[in-house]
Amino acid sequence: MTTEQLPAIAYTQAGPLELPAATGRAIGILGTGSYLPDREVGNAEIAAATGVTEDWILAKTGIRTRRYAAPDQATSDLAAHAARAALADAGIRPGQLDYIVVATSTPDHPQPATAALVQHLLGADGAAAFDVNAVCTGFLFGMRAATGMLDLDGYGLVIGADIYSRIIDPTDRRTAVLFGDGAGAVVLGPVEEPAGILGTVLRTHGDQHRTIRVPAGGSRIPARLLEREDKAHYFTMAGREVREFVAAQLPLSIKEVLRGTGMAETAVRHFIPHQANGAMLRELAPTLDLPQARLHLVVERYANTGAASVPIALDAAHRGGSLSTGELVLLSAFGGGMSIGSTLLRWSR
DSSP states (O other): GGGGGOEEEEEEEEEEEEETTTTEEEEEEEEEEEEEEEEEEEEHHHHHHHHHHHHHHHHHHOOEEEEEETTTTTHHHHHHHHHHHHHHHOOOOOOGOOOOOOOSSOOOSSSOOHHHHHHHHHTTTTOOOEEEOOOHHHHHHHHHHHHHOOOTTOEEEEEEEGGGTSSSTTTTTTTTTTBEEEEEEEEEEEETTTOEEEEEEEEEEETTTTSSESSSSSSOGGGGGGOOOOOOTOOOOOOHHHHHHHHHHHHHHHHHHHHHHHHHOOOOEEEEEOOHHHHHHHHHGGOOOOOOOOEOOOOHHHOOGGGGHHHHHHHHHHHHTTOOOOOOEEEEEEEEEEEEEEEEEEEOO
């Protein structure tokens, strides 16, 4: 069987789950969109607050600028902007949506779900809306959830959106240099085979849950117990442990999704990873055994935007004309939990 004859499958930990093939259709990406706030924050501003130099930030992260949300913007606002762009690209009206999934670890409120607010902002009455929190891997978790629920004549909207500038200690050089704010979105719906989402592999390594976290603000350490000087409500990350996790687990994730879909490493034409750290990604890329794949990075301009980073990079590749119909595109992400995932799709635009 050639790669062109392979059916579209959704690959999970339990094994391949074949989508209905009799119709000759599968679930794929119909449109993409992204939104970056207006305020651009350069390395000079970050360096002044963290006590490092601009050159140190660039060398360690590959980041030159990032965007910060305006004081009156919440995660739902960024998400709605990206969603409108994706819907316009797909030619789909909000009222046609069956599901809205928002992947975020910086929701507007503990409850209700940020997705409910996005549904209201879009006027997508009737769509089921819910949030997913797998931190920076959340967008891939959301895509898998939506794909599993959609019928072959339905439409889903998956958004990754985060405002990390609100949970970062601005004086902490370990985190403040890395993060920015933004949102990215895709519209999912029926495409003609062999295009579509071919497979997804998701994993969580809960024994490493302390590697990336915001300790306070939930039920274990309620916000009301925090002292003003306490920084437990800030995002924390053990950078060395994150690098070790990614170096060990990312190649395995990629090999698993390729094996599950029957595709060879040489068939992948585009690799769009979570934009965690430009220096780290450039160092890791040669170890991933993807010789024909173009590495897509927007981290230099936008930094790490959490769950938004993969769809923002995907939208940049699409709107920049880099993706051609029939090409294999590999999406990979990793984040708190510790979570990791990879999705392989055949582009259909």
